[in-house]
Amino acid sequence: MKHSPLFVALFLALGLAACDSVDPSTFEEQYIVEAYLIANEPLQQVRLSTTAALDANYDFNAFSVRNAQVQVQLLTEAGQVETAYDFAEVDTLPGVYVPLQEPLVQPLRRYRLQITTATGGAISGDTFVPGAFEILNDPAASLVYQGSAQLEFIVTRSSFPGRDQAYFTVVTEALDPQVDQLVPFASALYDDGEGEDLDSFIITGSPPFNEANFDLNPDNTLTIRYPWLGISFYGPNRIRLNAIDDNLYDFLRSVSIQQGGSTFSPGEIPDIINRLDGAIGVFGSYARVVYDLNVVPQ
Amino acid sequence: MKFFPLLFVLLLGVQNVAAQSASISGFVKDATSEETLILANVTLVGTTKGAATNNTGYYTLTNIVPGTYTVLATYIGYQDYRVEITLTPGETRRLDIELAPDDFTFDEVVVTADRQEEEEARNLGVAQMKVETVKQLPTILEPDVFRSLQLLPGVKAASDYSSGLYIRGGDPGQTLILLDRTTVYNPSHVFGFFSTFNPDAIKDVRLYKGGFPASYGGRIGSVLDIYNKDGNRREMGGSLSLGLLASRAFVEGPYSKGSYMIALRRSTLEPLLAALEGQEGIPDAFYFYDLNGKVNIDATENDRLSLSFYAGTDNLDIEIFDDAALNLKYGNRTFSANWTHIFNEKLFSNFTLTTSRYFSKPKVSFGGTEFAQDSRIFDTSVKGDLEYYPNDRHQLEGGFWGGVFTFPFSSSFDGEETFSPRVQAGYASVYLQDTYRPSSLWKLQGGLRLNYFSDGDFIRLEPRLTVEHMPVSTVRLQASYGRYYQFQTLITNESFSGFDFWLTSADGVLPAYGDQFILGVKTSLSSTFSFDAEGYYRTMRQLFTLDPYLPDPSGLDYSEFFTFGKGHAYGVELQLDKTRGRLNGFMGYTFGVTRRRFPNVNLEGGTPQFYPPKYDRLHDANLVLNYHLSRKWRTTGVFTFATGQAFTDPKGQARFFDGQDVTGFQEQEFLVTGGFNRDRLPNYHRLDVGVSRSGRFFGFADFELQLQVINVYARRNIWFTFYEFNESTESDGTQDVIERVDVPQIPIPLPNVSLTLTF
Structure with missing residues (x-):
């Protein structure tokens, strides 16, 4: 046994383990960016903050980053700056930067976000704005909840380079939310309590989904059937169908599985997929159509 | 089939058969039931000649110099068998051997055999689990093969709630599970809580943790080879077991042409569910069952046929809340027809037709919108194995396995099909393997396995080599190398196996492969x-x-469904066994490391880094003891210790406020980690104990009453953690806070009672 391979194997394993150790994680403050561009709509505000420690009481003002230089640049196909739009911090809203001009965001163009913080931190990120699209038909303005008729849109297609299909989210906002107007499913959730307040039902969104879920018509339009799951309240609802860029797609698909719902084991928490340099967060863009629907109880 | 022996001879290049030598061969069986015994040892006393029985209980010893010998047959748990025989020149003796089970004596420990009988079972990477051990160990509600295997060095459990086998750094999908030579997919009951294999029906459980020979293939990790009982060929018998979760019935017996066996298990929760009807969270229906059966036909002395089947189903119906419901039905069906034919004392064959089916149909309905998934597997195959013994130095094995499997899978949302990659592929493999014994001190086993997978036209060659040296009679030094390919992948979530499904390699999806050094x-x-x-x-x-x-696979190419990664694992396993006496059991320790690397996970500077998966444990130790207090009373105890599981302990938080029109969240919170799975939960440890009393039950049956307690000292091991974003009302107003929630494994002492009647 003196020269047993066991001891050689044990020695090798311990040696390998020493080289293969994993250091426990630690907290490092990072910049957080939140910025969106919407096709054919004016530039939106940009939020800049830092991460908060997990055990901190969160207050955006306390973690906002002030006095940064923020600029959004429209790029040429070659990647050169065509036009630069400066932003300024709102006096009453620390960490919130608004554009000094309000040009319309051009679909199918690339934009760059450039931030320099007061301490010299450099943050940048690009987004390509999805192609605009529109509703072609005249959908029903009022429908019976879970009735025989389902809301159907016919829309043009939104294009995006490098993809065969668009990625969408759909967001529904109740315009007159009342407790007694909750649909049965939402009402059961609301009654179940567990910290849910009515506000959390007013705006509901879907995870990203692919254009292939819808029927592609011979005229290259899409027929979209809106699922009843999206409706939480009877009465007027505003439905937004958004065609999103890769940055938003990456953010949404990763943030939604941070605490389950995928093939990660419980307790395995991935970070969000981040496409920014010098910060984490999102500089994303989307194109959208909006439709108002009145939902009537059965 | 005559070309096979010829092929072997040509490949070997040697044929050193003494024309006048003799041979003996036959089956080794249990004397009370004639159940064949796998890996029993047969030797000629005073010579170096010996062999172990194969998977059908058959052995052969060739090239014996004519003369008089004592044949010794041994098997753990059985008395030695000795018989003197005289072999004449050229004689081929058929010697079927029956071993009598040990009759345990309390006062005097009977040592019936030395360790030699276990030699084959102690090949590199091989572990054998006695079914009696499975039944005796303290158990969570039901005796379970997989949970017993989790006690072996190198085999880890994901949690108290999971019977999944994580072997030497591999996930459950990397283990080939065979029942009577038939591949079984996703064999679990109660969404992974325990496995589908009914211990009443099982004869033999053998686990190849790694380095498995060329006769096995299709997975890059390990092989679990389970054989059901043939049934008692002497007399009819059976048993009835009543447990807290399920009850079991087992019948076996002879008939004019052979034997049969039927084992049924079904959950018995209906009275409890009825009593709790209307309570929140109580399902409208929940049951599971499994049925095993086998019929053996002893056609001739050299021909045995068997038909074996398995059927199991889990079904759950639950209304989660108003206008929200879940229905889940999943299960397995397998069937195999097996023909064992002995051409002569040197050539043994086995041919099997197998079919395996798996289905999983979860359906969730929320607010009038239905999510449904329909996952099925159909796997039909034919396999053949030949063993040829040209002389006493070589044992040649060869075989084939070919079939077709279809994985129809579809998911739908709101009545519209969103995903349906119907995968159908043919597969085929052939192998050739030689076990060469140049002397009694050395054994070399080399093999090649050639695989073909039609979807992608993949052809892959797997070399295998094992070397064994015995410097002294009590020590065996072993080394092994093998390459392994895998064309299927199990898509699973450790917390809930009911939605599991399989996908395969194809164009753009290369098969996984790995090398193993042991x-x-x-x-x-x-x-x-x-x-x-x-x-x-x-x-x-x-x-x-x-x-x-991937949030939605609709409209994507098949290869776009996947992410591709790599990994490695290494470790050392130690096991001390005490196999006999009033106090017996084993102690196992594993030092193990496993790592994975996949895109977008554990990024540093945008580059993915290796990370420990959740089941990585640096240290893992188990102590399993049985103590016979008397002929009627027995106690058992199991203590487990393991390094805490890897998990992600977020260190930071951030919030978005402006994206509600596109995300649907008025305030979008997310966690910021310092790395994926870089932290460790507290160490895991647990003590389980049991006591059993056996005797006669009103004169018509034997009984065994088991009382067991899991987690005796109420260790609150953590299963996983999650984080709740809450509002805290402070004196200066409402604050957004994050609270960590630890979800425990079995947190309290959990009793179990069972009564088994055997007649």
Whole structure:
């Protein structure tokens, strides 16, 4: 046994383990960016903050980053700056930067976000704005909840380079939310309590989904059937169908599985997929159509 | 089939058969039931000649110089069998051997055999689990093969709630599970809580943790080979077991042409569910059952046929809340027809037709919108195995396995099909393997396995080599190398196996492969103690799995469903066994490391880094003891210790406020980690104990009453953590806070009672 391979194997394993150790994680403050561009709509505000420690009481003002230089640049196909739009911090809203001009965001163009913080931190990120699209038909303005008729849109297609299909989210906002107007499913959730307040039902969104879920018509339009799951309240609802860029797609698909719902084991928490340099967060863009629907109880 | 022996001879290049030598061969069986015994040892006393029985209980000894010998047959748990025979020149003696089971005596420990009988079972990477051990160990509600295997060095459990086998750094999908030579997919009941294999029906459980021979293939990790009982060929018998979760019935017996066996298990929760009807969270219906059966036809002395089947189903109906419901039905069906034919004392064959089916149909309805999934597997195959013994130095094995499997899978949302990659592929493999014994001190086993997979036209060659040296009679030094390919991948979530499904390699999805290197030392310290040690290193390349970040596969090419990664694992396993006496059991320790690397996970500077998966444990130790207090009373105890599981402990938080029109969240919170799975939960430990009383039950049956307690000292091991974003009302107003929630494994002492009647 003196020269047993066991001891050689044990020695090798311990040696390998020493080289293969994993250091426990630690907290490092990072910049957080939140910025969106919407096709054919004016530039939106940009939020800049830092991460908060997990055990901190969160207050955006306390973690906002002030006095940064923020600029959004429209790029040429070659990647050169065509036009630069400066932003300024709102006096009453620390960490919130608004554009000094309000040009319309051009679909199918690339934009760059450039931030320099007061301490010299450099943050940048690009987004390509999805192609605009529109509703072609005249959908029903009022429908019976879970009735025989389902809301159907016919829309043009939104294009995006490098993809065969668009990625969408759909967001529904109740315009007159009342407790007694909750649909049965939402009402059961609301009654179940567990910290849910009515506000959390007013705006509901879907995870990203692919254009292939819808029927592609011979005229290259899409027929979209809106699922009843999206409706939480009877009465007027505003439905937004958004065609999103890769940055938003990456953010949404990763943030939604941070605490389950995928093939990660419980307790395995991935970070969000981040496409920014010098910060984490999102500089994303989307194109959208909006439709108002009145939902009537059965 | 005559070309096979010829092929073997040509490939070997030697044929050293003494024309006048003799041979003996036959089956080794249990004397009370004629159940064949796998890996029993047969030797000629005073010579170096010996052999172990194969998977059908058959042995052969060739090239014996004519003369008079004592044949010794041994098997753990059975009395030695000795018989004197005289072999004449050229004689081929058929010698079927029946071994009588040990009759345990309390006062005097009977040592019936030395360690030699276990030699084959102690091959590199091999572990054998006695069914009696499975039944005796303290158990969570039901005796379970997989949970018993989780106690072996190198085999880890994901949690108290999971019977999944994580072997030497591999996930459950990397283990080939065979029941009577038939591949079984996703064999679990109660969403992974325990496995589908009914211990009443099982004859033999053998686990190849790694380094498995060329006769097995299709997975890059390990092989679990389970054989059901043939049934008692002497007399009819059976048993009835009543448990808290389920009850079991078992019948076996002879008939004019052979034997049969039927084992049924069904959950018995309906009275409890009825009593709790209307309570929140109580399902409208929940049951599971499994049925095993086997019929053997002893056609001739050299021909045996068997038909074996398995059927199992889990069904759950639950209204989660108003206008929200879940229905889940999943299960397995397998069937195999097996023909064992002995051409002569040198050529043994086995042919099997197998079919395996798996189905999983979860359906969730929320607010009038239905999510449904329909996952099925159909796997039909034919396999043949030949064993040829040209002389006493070589044992040649060869075989084929070919079939077709279809994985129809579809998911739908709101009545519209969103995903339906119907995968159908043919597969085929052939293998050739030689076990060469140049002397009694050395054994070399080399093999090649050639695989073909039609979807992608993949052809892959797997070399295997094992070398064994016995410097002294009580020590075996072993080394092994093998390459392994895998064309299928299990898509699973550790917390809930009911939605599991499989996908395969194809164009653009290369098969996974890995190399395994193993070193081992097997020692017999005395007639009752043995000590084994193995060190292993294995790679996992081209791992393909469903991209966990993929929110919707609709409209994507098949190859776009996947993410591709790699991994490695290494470790050392130690096991001390005491196989006999009033106090017996084993102690196992594993030092193990496993790592994975996949895109978008554990990024540093945008580059993915290796990370420990959740089931990585640096240290893992188990102590399993049985103590016979008397003929009627027995106690058992199991203590487990393991390094805490890897998990992600977020260190930071951030919030978005402006994206509600596109995200649907008025305030979008997210966690910021310092790395994926870089932290460790507290160490895991747990003590389970049991006591059993056996005797006669009103004169018509034997009984065994088991009382067991799991987690005796109420250790609150953590299963996983999650984080709740809450509002805290402080004196200066409402604050947004994050609270960590620890979800426990079995947190309290959990009793179990069972009564088994055997007649």
